[in-house]
Amino acid sequence: MKQQLRVGVIGCGAIGKEHLRRLTDVVPETIVTGVADYFLPAAQSAAEMFHCTAFQTGEDLIASPDVDAVVVTSADPSHAAYVLEAIRHKKFVFCEKPLAQTAEECQQIIAAEQAAGKKLVQVGFMRRYDRGYMAMKHAISSNEIGAPLMIHAAHRNMSQAPGFETDYAVTRVAIHEIDICRWLLDDEYATAQVLGVRQSSRTSGEWLNPQIMMLTTRSGQRIDVEVQTDGAYAYDIQCHVVGEDGIVSLPDPTSVTKRAAAAIHTPLMTDWKDRFIEAYDIEFQEWAKSLLNGAPTGPSAWDGYVACVTGDALIRSRQTGKPEDIVLPEKPEMYQ
Structure with missing residues (x-):
């Protein structure tokens, strides 16, 4: 070998x-x-x-x-x-x-x-290799919080490179939530929807920002993802899985807090490379x-395909204003 x-x-x-x-x-x-x-x-x-x-x-x-x-x-x-x-x-x-x-x-x-x-x-x-997400996956699969019912997630970015477009909020940003939530729940998606919200005056481009993306799984779990692609206070990734018996939350990747001027300060990251290095x-x-x-x-490749199909459904939903079905063929044996 x-x-x-x-x-x-x-x-x-x-x-x-x-x-x-x-x-x-x-x-x-x-x-x-x-x-x-x-x-x-x-x-x-x-x-x-x-x-x-x-x-x-x-x-x-x-x-x-x-x-x-x-x-x-x-x-x-x-x-x-x-x-x-x-x-x-x-x-x-x-x-x-x-x-x-x-x-x-x-x-x-x-x-x-x-x-x-x-x-x-x-x-x-x-993200499947991030220690926080791996710990969450273990808590769910070992039934520490009971059957998972829903996920509340957020993906907040401080800025984007020139040329950023509205669809990129799905294909380049929320694609990570699309994959990691499916992995955490070990279920396929059934529907996708984008909800309009008040737009941030801090957005530097012409695209829609923020957006709320909603997903349901085949077993009925619901995921909501707040996506801010520009103007956020930090690069901040949040994920909370609500189960029948408890909640498991993604830990903030910070080990140091500072106490000064009658306040407690915890630094937040500004760059995705630092957060997930x-x-x-x-x-x-x-x-x-x-x-x-x-x-x-x-x-x-199957996981990449499912993320693409789900992203397409989210983009359609933003255009139609309605939930869109996510239709997948039978998973090939190679990817079982």
């Missing part, structure tokens, strides 16, 4: 560089052998920094015999093509969310993976170990 995995990274922007550092310094099971970016100088700069090969294209990187597994951190519209290309070469591929832009592309990926005959794809839903580390450590043992064990 191989002791080290040769990894190529496609996309050398902010998250790509974070993962390059992580794969080099934090995960002993991996060695970065190549990078690619549509802007070649970015790849060349990253290659010099991490002592690896800069490939002209992502396709060249995937085809290289010096690459065992691929990490896709490029722009969202490019994800599906790179994932499909990796599957065509029967190489493992870790794809940052979203898996694809459309449900149809996700279905193509699922079909290709099934045709390949083994699981090759993992999607970057890193350990979760990213654990995610890639587990990914590498699982591949050396034969197959990825994290969020699958």
Whole structure:
């Protein structure tokens, strides 16, 4: 069995560089052998920094015999093509969310993976590796709060990059809540709805902000997610699961409080990379170990597909003003 995995990274922007550092310094099971970016100088700069090969294209990187597994951190519209290309070469591929832009592309990926005959794809839903969420999952699965009835969640951001659009509140922001709530409850969604609320005067762009997103599961549980994409007081992620016998809440990731000027002060984070840095580390450590043992064990192509279908339903609901059904085919045996 191989002791080290040769990894190529496609996309050398902010998250790509974070993962390059992580794969080099934090995960002993991996060695970065190549990078690619549509802007070649970015790849060349990253290659010099991490002592690896800069490939002209992502396709060249995937085809290289010096690459065992691929990490896709490029722009969202490019994800599906790179994932499909990796599957065509029967190489493992870790794809940052979203898996694809459309449900149809996700279905193509699922079909290709099934045709390949083994699981090759993992999607970057890193919250499943956050210690707080893992503790919540354990409390629910061990029946410490009784049967879960509902979830109240919030995702609050301080700002967005230029070009942000209303739909991105679902596809780039709430997609994490879509996945983690489904994982916590171990149930599929049945309906989705977006509720209009008073808009924040602090929003710097033209998009709708905030929004309330409502989801119901097949067993009748209800999830409400407050999404603020701009102008919030901090980067603040909240999650409260209400059960028949109790409540379990996501702990704030702070260990220090300050008492001064007749008040108690607890700092809040402002950047998602700081909030989930350990979760990213654990995610890639587990990914590498699982591949050396034969197959990825994290969020699958099916999970990426369900997130996409659910996101589509939320976007439709915002347009129609009504709850929208979430219709899924039978889950393939590979993902059971």
